[in-house]
Amino acid sequence: MLDPARYVELLRLYADYAAVLDAGDWNRWPDYFTDPCSYVLQPRENHDRGLPLATMAFESRGMLKDRAYGISQTLFHDPYYQRHVVGVPRVLRLDGDDIHAETNYAVFRTKPSEFSTVFNVGRTIDVVRPTPEGLRFASRRIVFDSELIPNSIIYPL
Amino acid sequence: MNAPVPEWQGEGSSRIPFWAYTRDDLYQRELERFFYNGHWCYVGLEAEVPNPGDFLRTAIGERSVILVRDKDGALCVVENRCAHRGMRFCRERSGNRADFTCPYHQWNYSLKGDLQGVPFRRGVRQDGVVQGGMPADFNPAEHGLTKLEVAARGGVVFASFDPDVEPFEQFVGPEVLPWFDRLFNGRKLVLLGHSRQRIPGNWKLMQENIKDPYHPGLLHTWFVTFGLWRADNRARLQMDRHHRHAAMISTRGNAGRAGEATSGVSSFKAAMTLNDDRFLDVVPEAWWNGPSAVMTTIFPSLILQQQVNSVSTRHIQPRGPDSFDFVWTHFGFDDDTPEMTRRRLRQANLFGPAGFVSADDGEVIESSQQSFRADDRASTLAELGGRAVEDTDHMVSETLIRGMYRYWRGVMEV
Numbered sequence: 001m002l003d004p005a006r007y008v009e010l011l012r013l014y015a016d017y018a019a020v021l022d023a024g025d026w027n028r029w030p031d032y033f034t035d036p037c038s039y040v041l042q043p044r045e046n047h048d049r050g051l052p053l054a055t056m057a058f059e060s061r062g063m064l065k066d067r068a069y070g071i072s073q074t075l076f077h078d079p080y081y082q083r084h085v086v087g088v089p090r091v092l093r094l095d096g097d098d099i100h101a102e103t104n105y106a107v108f109r110t111k112p113s114e115f116s117t118v119f120n121v122g123r124t125i126d127v128v129r130p131t132p133e134g135l136r137f138a139s140r141r142i143v144f145d146s147e148l149i150p151n152s153i154i155y156p157l
Numbered sequence: 158m159n160a161p162v163p164e165w166q167g168e169g170s171s172r173i174p175f176w177a178y179t180r181d182d183l184y185q186r187e188l189e190r191f192f193y194n195g196h197w198c199y200v201g202l203e204a205e206v207p208n209p210g211d212f213l214r215t216a217i218g219e220r221s222v223i224l225v226r227d228k229d230g231a232l233c234v235v236e237n238r239c240a241h242r243g244m245r246f247c248r249e250r251s252g253n254r255a256d257f258t259c260p261y262h263q264w265n266y267s268l269k270g271d272l273q274g275v276p277f278r279r280g281v282r283q284d285g286v287v288q289g290g291m292p293a294d295f296n297p298a299e300h301g302l303t304k305l306e307v308a309a310r311g312g313v314v315f316a317s318f319d320p321d322v323e324p325f326e327q328f329v330g331p332e333v334l335p336w337f338d339r340l341f342n343g344r345k346l347v348l349l350g351h352s353r354q355r356i357p358g359n360w361k362l363m364q365e366n367i368k369d370p371y372h373p374g375l376l377h378t379w380f381v382t383f384g385l386w387r388a389d390n391r392a393r394l395q396m397d398r399h400h401r402h403a404a405m406i407s408t409r410g411n412a413g414r415a416g417e418a419t420s421g422v423s424s425f426k427a428a429m430t431l432n433d434d435r436f437l438d439v440v441p442e443a444w445w446n447g448p449s450a451v452m453t454t455i456f457p458s459l460i461l462q463q464q465v466n467s468v469s470t471r472h473i474q475p476r477g478p479d480s481f482d483f484v485w486t487h488f489g490f491d492d493d494t495p496e497m498t499r500r501r502l503r504q505a506n507l508f509g510p511a512g513f514v515s516a517d518d519g520e521v522i523e524s525s526q527q528s529f530r531a532d533d534r535a536s537t538l539a540e541l542g543g544r545a546v547e548d549t550d551h552m553v554s555e556t557l558i559r560g561m562y563r564y565w566r567g568v569m570e571v
Contacts, residue, residue, distance in 0.1 A: 046350035053350025062433030074378035076517040
């Protein structure tokens with residue numbers, strides 16, 4: 001059983017993480033992870049069949065920083081807004097200080113001059129670790145139900 | 158209704174009219190002449206159906222087909238269309254079956270596609286009288302699933318609806334087949350997984366993307382900055398005799414600044430270094446025999462990728478003139494060490510729908526199609542390296558695009 005104060009901290013982590021992404025503040029995104037870490041964005045099809053291929057798979061804050069740089073400096077793309085709607089975290093178990101939790105999420109995408117559309121839907125499978133800076137993701141596996149990516153995914157989820 | 162197809166202006170194939178990418182009548186003709194006749198289309202890897210009864214639902218053009226391994230181990234491809242009422246009966250993407258049954262009226266087929274069971278075929282006895290049933294001359298042998306021609310080479314499976322299609326090796330041709338065999342040299346393939354994206358653009362634009370060695374060193378910062386693919390790499394462009402298939406063969410050269418290949422190239426970033434260079438932990442492999450990247454187009458449905466240690470098939474599944482699904486199958490080889498598997502997976506971050514270099518290919522295709530759709534009277538220009546169709550020993554050329562459209566014009570009678 002997670003004590004209520006820790007659970008509130010966990011809620012704050014999820015809320016802040018989504019806020020940073022929805023603000024497009026890519027340089028702050030790596031701050032929400034330990035180093036090393038694991039960030040995996042993966043189709044459910046691969047996850048369910050135990051196949052390792054991911055859409056993005058990063059293992060360190062350095063890799064996350066390289067992605068953030070790529071978004072702003074190296075990848076040509078149509079700009080868009082993201083809006084995360086994240087469900088209440090479901091704490092599965094505690095492993096020492098680590099919190100194993102899952103959330104459901106939907107991300108909407110809005111391109112310039114276009115309607116908002118459902119972009120990506122799925123669940124996150126997380127290991128959250130206390131650090132001197134607060135709770136951080138040691139591992140985030142984002143498993144999306146969406147069978148097709150609408151052209152591309154540029155920004156992290 | 159469409160107006161008649163306009164006349165192609167000029168003799169060659171270096172100016173491609175926008176209407177080649179937008180007209181539904183031409184698109185339907187493309188499906189008939191490229192996807193359903195005269196060509197081998199990709200369906201999957203043998204590694205996806207390793208055991209008897211394993212099946213994989215996939216597509217050729219817009220038609221749904223099933224790749225299945227029969228009880229005797231043979232690879233079969235049948236159309237996912239019940240011979241009774243036309244239902245697309247197979248709904249799962251993959252699995253294992255002893256036979257196929259359409260849920261609508263329970264017509265039952267062997268894995269090879271032979272009709273083996275028709276409920277109430279001989280009628281139903283009621284009060285001593287047989288009611289209904291199929292006509293006496295109903296012959297199950299005539300009502301199997303559509304069975305496709307199948308060719309497997311090096312663990313890759315192709316199929317064709319056309320019973321008269323030429324042998325696969327002849328179809329690919331002696332110029333391009335060695336590049337196919339270099340990647341699929343008989344080693345067992347190990348499936349790493351799939352990526353699927355829908356790109357709102359004409360399917361030919363993706364073929365052109367991999368027949369266009371001009372853009373990688375310009376659009377893709379990672380390629381030019383880290384020397385993976387750019388204009389001063391040692392390179393060859395090679396086509397089959399019909400100019401429909403091609404291989405772009407390149408050997409990684411300089412990273413950093415070097416003459417014309419980088420000067421004035423805004424995507425080149427001399428000072429860029431990776432925070433974590435494991436993304437590019439490239440280890441040369443013996444089977445490369447030199448080239449660090451070979452990108453092969455097998456017209457109309459397939460792209461084969463070897464970019465350093467990342468290898469994949471990319472399957473084009475058109476969905477109307479303005480859209481196609483693009484399915485990536487990443488794999489490795491059964492003699493890969495765990496370190497090599499990890500390396501292939503790390504480098505996979507460069508490719509696919511979110512890839513450091515591939516995500517923007519889909520983006521530029523979408524942006525191009527928007528122009529084509531808005532006004533189809535203009536044309537694209539593919540004249541780098543001249544207007545001829547010829548193999549080259551460098552990559553500063555759009556000859557492969559010209560070759561493809563020479564072939565396209567001939568088959569399409571445009």
